[in-house]
Amino acid sequence: xxxxxxxxxxxxxxxxxxxxxxxxxxxxxxxxxxxxxxxxxxxxxxxxxxxxxxxxxxxxxxxxxxxxxxxxxxxxxxxxxxxxxxxxxxxxxxxxxxxxxxxxxxxxxxxxxxxxxxxxxxxxxxxxxxxxxxxxxxxxxxxxxxxxxxxxxxxxxxxxxxxxxxxxxxxxxxxxxxxxxxxxxxxxxxxxxxxxxxxxxxxxxxxxxxxxxxxxxxxxxxxxxxxxxxxxxxxxxxxxxxxxxxxxxxxxxxxxxxxxxxxxxxxxxxxxxxxxxxxxxxxxxxxxxxxxxxxxxxxxxxxxxxxxxxxxxxx
Amino acid sequence: xxxxxxxxxxxxxxxxxxxxxxxxxxxxxxxxxxxxxxxxxxxxxxxxxxxxxxxxxxxxxxxxxxxxxxxxxxxxxxxxxxxxxxxxxxxxxxxxxxxxxxxxxxxxxxxxxxxxxxxxxxxxxxxxxxxxxxxxxxxxxxxxxxxxxxxxxxxxxxxxxxxxxxxxxxxxxxxxxxxxxxxxxxxxxxxxxxxxxxxxxxxxxxxxxxxxxxxxxxxxxxxxxxxxxxxxxxxxxxxxxxxxxxxxxxxxxxxxxxxxxxxxxxxxxxxxxxxxxxxxxxxxxxxxxxxxxx
Numbered sequence: 371x372x373x374x375x376x377x378x379x380x381x382x383x384x385x386x387x388x389x390x391x392x393x394x395x396x397x398x399x400x401x402x403x404x405x406x407x408x409x410x411x412x413x414x415x416x417x418x419x420x421x422x423x424x425x426x427x428x429x430x431x432x433x434x435x436x437x438x439x440x441x442x443x444x445x446x447x448x449x450x451x452x453x454x455x456x457x458x459x460x461x462x463x464x465x466x467x468x469x470x471x472x473x474x475x476x477x478x479x480x481x482x483x484x485x486x487x488x489x490x491x492x493x494x495x496x497x498x499x500x501x502x503x504x505x506x507x508x509x510x511x512x513x514x515x516x517x518x519x520x521x522x523x524x525x526x527x528x529x530x531x532x533x534x535x536x537x538x539x540x541x542x543x544x545x546x547x548x549x550x551x552x553x554x555x556x557x558x559x560x561x562x563x564x565x566x567x568x569x570x571x572x573x574x575x576x577x578x579x580x581x582x583x584x585x586x587x588x589x590x591x592x593x594x595x596x597x598x599x600x601x602x603x604x605x606x607x608x609x610x611x612x613x614x615x616x617x618x619x620x621x622x623x624x625x626x627x628x629x630x631x632x633x634x635x636x637x638x639x640x641x642x643x644x645x646x647x648x649x650x651x652x653x654x655x656x657x658x659x660x661x662x663x664x665x666x667x668x669x670x671x672x673x674x675x676x677x678x679x680x681x682x683x684x685x
Numbered sequence: 686x687x688x689x690x691x692x693x694x695x696x697x698x699x700x701x702x703x704x705x706x707x708x709x710x711x712x713x714x715x716x717x718x719x720x721x722x723x724x725x726x727x728x729x730x731x732x733x734x735x736x737x738x739x740x741x742x743x744x745x746x747x748x749x750x751x752x753x754x755x756x757x758x759x760x761x762x763x764x765x766x767x768x769x770x771x772x773x774x775x776x777x778x779x780x781x782x783x784x785x786x787x788x789x790x791x792x793x794x795x796x797x798x799x800x801x802x803x804x805x806x807x808x809x810x811x812x813x814x815x816x817x818x819x820x821x822x823x824x825x826x827x828x829x830x831x832x833x834x835x836x837x838x839x840x841x842x843x844x845x846x847x848x849x850x851x852x853x854x855x856x857x858x859x860x861x862x863x864x865x866x867x868x869x870x871x872x873x874x875x876x877x878x879x880x881x882x883x884x885x886x887x888x889x890x891x892x893x894x895x896x897x898x899x900x901x902x903x904x905x906x907x908x909x910x911x912x913x914x915x916x917x918x919x920x921x922x923x924x925x926x927x928x929x930x931x932x933x934x935x936x937x938x939x940x941x942x943x944x945x946x947x948x949x950x951x952x953x954x955x956x957x958x959x960x961x962x963x964x965x966x967x968x969x970x971x972x973x974x975x976x977x978x979x
Contacts, residue, residue: 381815388816396832508712508964512957514908516915516931517949524942623823627912641824642916645831653828660824668819 389661449651458655469636476560483564488571510565515624519558519631536633559628574606615671703969713965719958727774736765738772738925769925776926784906787845792852800860814850830918837920859891893970901963904956911952927952
């Protein structure tokens with residue numbers, strides 16, 4: 371077990387190095403001059419370009435730049451944002467919790483919908499509920515996140531006027547305001563994950579139900595509901611956990627869109643603004659943090675898997 | 686009957702069986718019909734679109750749906766929304782096809798090399814795949830697009846460039862099991878070179894899962910390019926790209942929501958249709974899985 375954890379961690383290290391290199395290389399090896407791109411056509415006279423290039427250390431050979439970049443990273447220094455004239459790390463620290471709140475609430479929402487729906491669909495195979503759940507899941511993976519978000523805004527924000535359509539409220543505004551602002555963004559972001567997890571739960575419960583241990587349980591006279599929720603679901607949840615880890619990446623991508631639509635002050639909106647202003651240090655910083663959080667979640671899921679799956683006791 | 690004839694008959698029977706399974710999948714048929722409609726609209730756009738998608742007429746802006754001459758109304762510049770949607774289908778379908786072609790060809794070749802040669806080649810390619818996998822897809826795409834600037838050409842190659850790892854992994858896994866089979870040993874014994882074994886003997890046997898994934902890859906590419914267009918980092922207005930159209934309509938969401946509703950619906954329907962087809966194909970090509978799930 372310990373051996374597995376150590377091995378899993380050692381695989382993560384080359385990936386982390388690769389990520390930092392790609393984030394670094396994106397700027398260094400991109401065609402065209404990033405400095406000119408950053409300054410925009412109005413302010414990009416040769417003098418300004420040279421000054422900024424020197425300031426960012428981009429007039430040195432690339433391998434030295436990379437070593438410097440890594441050295442700064444290990445100190446937690448992500449550079450300074452050009453637009454906001456502030457350290458990138460500081461801005462990310464402010465925004466990251468907001469994105470986490472949104473990601474967690476969307477995930478909870480997705481699980482709350484997907485697991486029961488998937489189990490019922492599997493238990494009542496080929497019933498109306500099953501077809502309904504399958505169709506709903508198909509819609510959920512096919513609808514563009516931004517379209518769903520805008521439709522929710524039109525319906526619940528503009529027509530019915532039930533919910534606020536932009537911004538975020540902290541706890542200091544009270545729990546009700548906090549939740550009211552959280553609902554539409556969470557539904558928007560959680561929908562596709564809910565759809566994927568519904569399909570997966572249904573499929574893996576169906577597979578579990580065909581196993582021998584289920585027959586044994588039924589033969590022992592275990593109540594059908596207990597068979598479903600205790601025996602089958604427990605076994606069926608393993609792939610759900612893995613898929614959650616893999617889907618976390620699309621959740622982060624979705625966060626970029628959702629935060630833009632609802633003006634949610636998170637990391638995604640920061641990234642979009644960075645791209646709009648061609649603020650390269652900020653783009654690098656946000657992309658890096660997105661990738662790191664994805665790697666950490668996948669790592670956590672893998673380690674969790676060892677703990678919850680009794681069949682796997684690696685060595 | 687010669688062996689060739691027998692093989693042909695077998696093939697015919699096989700495709701007949703596949704066709705039957707596919708046709709039983711009603712949603713798959715619905716998907717094919719809808720995709721055919723969109724492809725028809727794309728190919729015949731200049732003939733079926735009632736207006737030019739770029740012609741502005743400010744006196745005629747913000748016409749509601751089903752107003753005279755404009756079935757879906759007009760946008761803020763008085764351009765006919767239906768015509769723009771019809772021309773937009775060209776862009777979305779083209780992006781979907783090109784992205785998936787780039788990704789499948791790159792991914793399949795690298796997967797073949799990785800699985801066939803093993804050793805350091807495999808290590809290098811698989812590490813690269815892992816690094817690619819560790820970026821949230823859309824975030825990486827946005828970052829790369831930011832550096833190269835928004836254009837339809839950049840959207841296509843960037844999305845293709847970021848999507849290949851999935852196919853590489855898929856093909857590699859197939860190759861690993863195929864390379865130990867007798868027919869590969871036989872090919873080698875008859876003096877086939879590595880390239881011939883890889884492309885003539887192994888590749889055709891790995892294609893089934895690749896085809897299914899490619900069918901499901903088209904809608905993801907369309908969704909991603911629409912998201913880019915929406916954020917303003919993809920195809921740029923006035924090009925009638927659906928995502929960009931939604932983005933243009935966003936500013937008028939309070940009063941003229943039909944500028945958003947129709948293009949969004951088109952993206953949704955196209956993606957849904959391809960997903961239907963992909964599902965039906967998977968069921969038809971992988972009977973074991975389909976029996977389990979239905």
